[in-house]
Amino acid sequence: MSKAKDPMEMVDRYLQAVRFWMPKTQKEGGLIAELGDDLRSQIEDKETELGREPNPEEVAEILKRCGAPMVVASRLGPRRYLIGPTIFPVYEFVLKMVLLWILVPVFIFIVGPATLASTNGDWGKAILITIGNLWSGAFIAAGVITLVFVILERTHAVADITCKWDPSSLPPLEAAERKTSAFQAVCELGFGVFGIVWLLLVPQHPFLILGPAAAFLKGAPLWHTYYLPIVLLCAWNLSRSAITLAKPAWDWYPKLSELISTALTLVLIHFMLKAAGQIPPGGWQPFVEVAENLRNSAHFIKIAAIVNICIVLSLAGMWVGLCIAAPIQLWAFMSFLRKRDYRPRQTATLHVQ
Numbered sequence: 001m002s003k004a005k006d007p008m009e010m011v012d013r014y015l016q017a018v019r020f021w022m023p024k025t026q027k028e029g030g031l032i033a034e035l036g037d038d039l040r041s042q043i044e045d046k047e048t049e050l051g052r053e054p055n056p057e058e059v060a061e062i063l064k065r066c067g068a069p070m071v072v073a074s075r076l077g078p079r080r081y082l083i084g085p086t087i088f089p090v091y092e093f094v095l096k097m098v099l100l101w102i103l104v105p106v107f108i109f110i111v112g113p114a115t116l117a118s119t120n121g122d123w124g125k126a127i128l129i130t131i132g133n134l135w136s137g138a139f140i141a142a143g144v145i146t147l148v149f150v151i152l153e154r155t156h157a158v159a160d161i162t163c164k165w166d167p168s169s170l171p172p173l174e175a176a177e178r179k180t181s182a183f184q185a186v187c188e189l190g191f192g193v194f195g196i197v198w199l200l201l202v203p204q205h206p207f208l209i210l211g212p213a214a215a216f217l218k219g220a221p222l223w224h225t226y227y228l229p230i231v232l233l234c235a236w237n238l239s240r241s242a243i244t245l246a247k248p249a250w251d252w253y254p255k256l257s258e259l260i261s262t263a264l265t266l267v268l269i270h271f272m273l274k275a276a277g278q279i280p281p282g283g284w285q286p287f288v289e290v291a292e293n294l295r296n297s298a299h300f301i302k303i304a305a306i307v308n309i310c311i312v313l314s315l316a317g318m319w320v321g322l323c324i325a326a327p328i329q330l331w332a333f334m335s336f337l338r339k340r341d342y343r344p345r346q347t348a349t350l351h352v353q
Contacts, residue, residue: 094145233265233268236257
């Protein structure tokens with residue numbers, strides 16, 4: 001029987017859906033295991049009754065009698081009062097999505113910069129105003145969402161959710177999280193070694209980074225200031241690949257080290273852009289400058305200005321990208337820790353021999 005038509009896969013998908021709606025607690029694993037054992041017993045009884053393995057339609061009928069995953073999760077979870085158990089998991093999910101995934105990013109990347117501009121660059125005042133507005137917005141959004149779900153609860157708008165769900169609509173099973181393979185770690189280590197050797201050779205051989213432009217351009221003093229931090233950051237990334245290869249059992253390390261690397265890169269780019277902005281406009285050549293013997297050439301000065309602007313725009317774009325990536329990486333790392341701490345015991349295989 002192919003995996004797509006395996007009726008027992010539907011049970012695994014059902015348990016996965018129930019687990020999605022359940023709060024992540026110490027008891028979650030045990031409750032899911034008990035539910036899996038109960039469903040397995042029902043399927044075994046059905047097989048005894050029929051004298052054969054139940055087909056997908058018969059397994060679906062068993063799941064329907066058990067109830068929709070959201071409803072079952074609410075029954076297994078703690079009791080709720082203001083909002084009933086049927087729709088509380090949905091309420092909790094919507095509340096988290098609106099507050100954490102919509103409201104907070106909007107205030108960080110849109111409202112915050114706009115407030116900073118309106119306060120003429122006063123960071124302290126802008127942060128206080130943004131936090132105050134975020135708190136007010138979160139309070140209002142939470143109140144509105146709660147009111148909507150209380151109305152749904154009181155009007156019984158979702159009272160028939162159990163009889164309308166279809167087991168065939170269950171989401172597919174999630175693939176097991178893929179760990180970093182040894183081949184990938186070796187490749188990352190090899191490229192890391194190549195990169196740091198290249199970086200160490202750049203001061204003596206500027207052609208490696210400037211190419212033919214090394215004939216009339218050279219690195220500005222700003223690069224000399226931040227050269228060592230850049231090398232150390234590359235060394236950190238190199239050590240990450242080496243440790244991942246040497247300690248494959250440390251499944252937490254790649255995610256944590258990537259998060260630390262992102263944070264360090266953000267700090268480094270911030271100070272580089274800040275230092276570039278403090279250079280007087282008249283001689284603004286923060287990253288590259290014209291060679292000594294060509295400083296009176298307007299043509300080469302213009303080329304240097306274009307290169308500097310491109311570098312600044314690239315760093316700014318990288319900073320914005322990392323600002324978006326950092327909270328995503330943090331959320332992924334926290335989710336990984338939560339799954340590892342509360343990972344439910346794997347239910348026994350539900351195939352009936």
